Each structure stands twice: as C-alpha cells, then as structure tokens.
Amino acid sequence: MKSTYFYLHGFASSPQSNKARQLGDRFAERHLTLHVPDLNFGNFTHLTFTRQLERVSRLFPPPPSPVTLIGSSFGGLTALWLAQQSTQVDRLVILAPALRFLYFWLPTLDPTALHDWEARGYLDVYHYGEGRDVPLHYNFVKDLQQYRDERLGRSRPTLILHGQQDEVIPIQASRSFVRDRPWANLVELDSDHSLANVLPEIWHEIRNFCQI
Template identity: 55%
Template sequence: MQYIYLHGFASSPKSAKAQAMSDRFQTIPIQLNIPDLNAGNFSQLTITRQINQVAAFINNSAPVTLIGSSLGGLVSAHLAKQYEQVQRLILLAPAFGFLSHWLPKLGDEAMKRWQQDKYLMVYHYGEARSLPLSYDFVTDAQQYQEDILQRPVPTLILHGRQDEVIPITASRNFADSRPWVKLIELESDHALGNVTDKIWQAIRLFCQLP
C-alpha cells in the first residue's frame, strides 16, 4: 500500500499538517509521499493539473491510500473516482464546494478584475508571499462537482466544527448520501492544528496501521 499526502490550496509539502503526518508515519515506519502540487508554477495551477500530476505518481502495481487536506481532499476524491488504484481516502477538511465558499469572499469587483486581468494576486502560505493565479483555475474547477463522486471507496473525513473556510455542512452533506463515508467531527477550525493526535489515531484505526 502506498500512502500519498496531498496538501491544500496555496500551501506546500512543508505545511505544519503535512509535516506532522510525515513525522507520525515515520514512527511506524511507513513512507508518506508528499508531492509538491504547486509544481514550481502556482500561477498556472488547476485541479486538472494536480490530478494529472498525482496520477503520474501512482504506481499501477500497488494500491494507494490518499490523504488529502482541504483542496487536496477534493483532488483526492476525484482521483479516487478515476483510478482503481485508490483503495482508501482520508480527507482532512475537504474543500467540497470550494468555489461556492471562496469566490463570494473575494467580492464582485475582485472577480470582475480577475476575469479582465486574467490574474489575481493570492497569498501563498507556503511561499509566505502573494503570487498571481490565472483565472483558468476557476474555469477548470467548475467541472469538478461532488455529485459525480459515486465510486464506493472507503472514506474517512475529519472536519472541524468551527471551520471558517469550508463549513462542516459541506462534509455532512457529502457523507449523508454515501454510506461508505465515515465523518468524524472535531472541535477545531480549518487548520485542525489542535487535534493532530486525534487525527493520527483515527487514521491508524481506519488504515489498521501498527
């Protein structure tokens, strides 16, 4: 079984959550692969590019467990729909309905400028600076709707009740109509920084790790 961690939007493999998971996998020890989904060019980021990047990384001969954080969770879910190698999903505050939650916060004027100028400056937490993001990100993301995610892959979702980025109702709605999905609600926000131990214990149990 391969284990692959997909970081979130405007994040990196060096994020606190990614490193915390990596450290815990090393204690077992099992290698946790953490590809850089920025691919050296955040400005041209799309969900399609991320899916293709991870698909090329998957070893056809081995089953895969994907651990996806935020937008990485959304990408993981769509990878599981397309690739039989994905045998398990662990989604940390997955970004279901990402555009519907994020774009309204930008406001109508910012959206119009983004369409006109083709690029929007977005703060990148991994780089600790603002970087331009192409409007192609939005047009590409519009095709990735949750209703098409119907492959019954064993799925564990961990989501904070105080999530200020992706409301927990997004995960509740996803889990309600899919009996193969288990949702664990945590007293935390989007970063899930205060519940790392609880997340790890849930992952160990779900994956039957030593």
C-alpha cells in the first residue's frame, strides 16, 4: 500500500515556506503529491499544539492507509507526536526538530514581555508566513506544557536532519533524543536552523530513506 506524504511547516510559518515549496517541487518531479497543510488553520492567534495535532490527523487518508510525515522544526515536533498517537504513521523525516521547544524559546523573550503575556493573555509574535506581528494567546504555552518529549516512545523508522550550527534548537537536543531511541537516526549537517544551504542534501536523504 502506497504511503501518503505530508510536509508540516514550522512555527509561525506557512505552506509557502522555501522548504515546503522546494520539497513539493521535488516530489512532483517524481509524480508524487506532497500534502502541505496550513498548520495555522486560519487562526494563529488561538493556535495550540493539541489543535494542530487534531487538525492534521483529520487530513489522513482512511485507515489503514500508511502516512509518511516530513516535519520542520515545530512541524517536526508535531510529526513526532502524531506518530506517537496514530498507528497510520509508518515513517518520519524530521528537520531540525523543535524538541524542548518551550525550554529553548521562552528564555529568549524579554522577562517583562513574558510576564505581560501570561497576565494579559496575548503576545505579538512575528509570523514569517504573513510578514507581520500576530498576537498569540498564552493558551499556546499552557497547552504545550503537557507534551513532554520523554513520552515519545513509539518505535517508527525516523530520520532526523539537524544543523550543527542551529541557533534555535541546539543539535544536542537531537543527539540526546536518538541516544535512547534505536529506531531514530540522526544526520548532522553543516547548517543552521533554517537548513537553507543544504536542501539538496536533505532531498538526497529523504529520497533514500523513503525509497522514492
């Protein structure tokens, strides 16, 4: 049974991101469809991780059709949790996964802004897909706190591609993740979080891993 392929974009991004478009083109060249849903689902302000997981899972083909997920950053974290929850996910390719996302992201915010976000409910976050600041509700943080990486234990063939100079999610996060998960393989790349300079290498790894 042929797999259905999904690409899950990163936090505050969109289906028009550079990686999404380039990978979509590569899949099309092989007469394959790469589904790229908008993970904002028209309402970034009230985004929660739970909502993202529920909405993406509804896009899966009817069971038992297999699904291959390719996720970038926060979309990679989404892919890992979807594999934890759904037996349909049979293969994962994760680009710079946003493991321990809140641990690394929240300290980058101004302490006053962080306090005001919790007190007032909203924080302006730059949305790369829209090219402007968009308010995000604090429920995003409260919801995500319940998803702990150590609970990701369902065995699925998993390829992780991570830049050694990643300035957003240090590569050590992926190194630690694969250490106790023998089904996951880490390929370290000479790049930063965007992985923009290694897209040909990424496609080579995806093509071999997915056998397409």
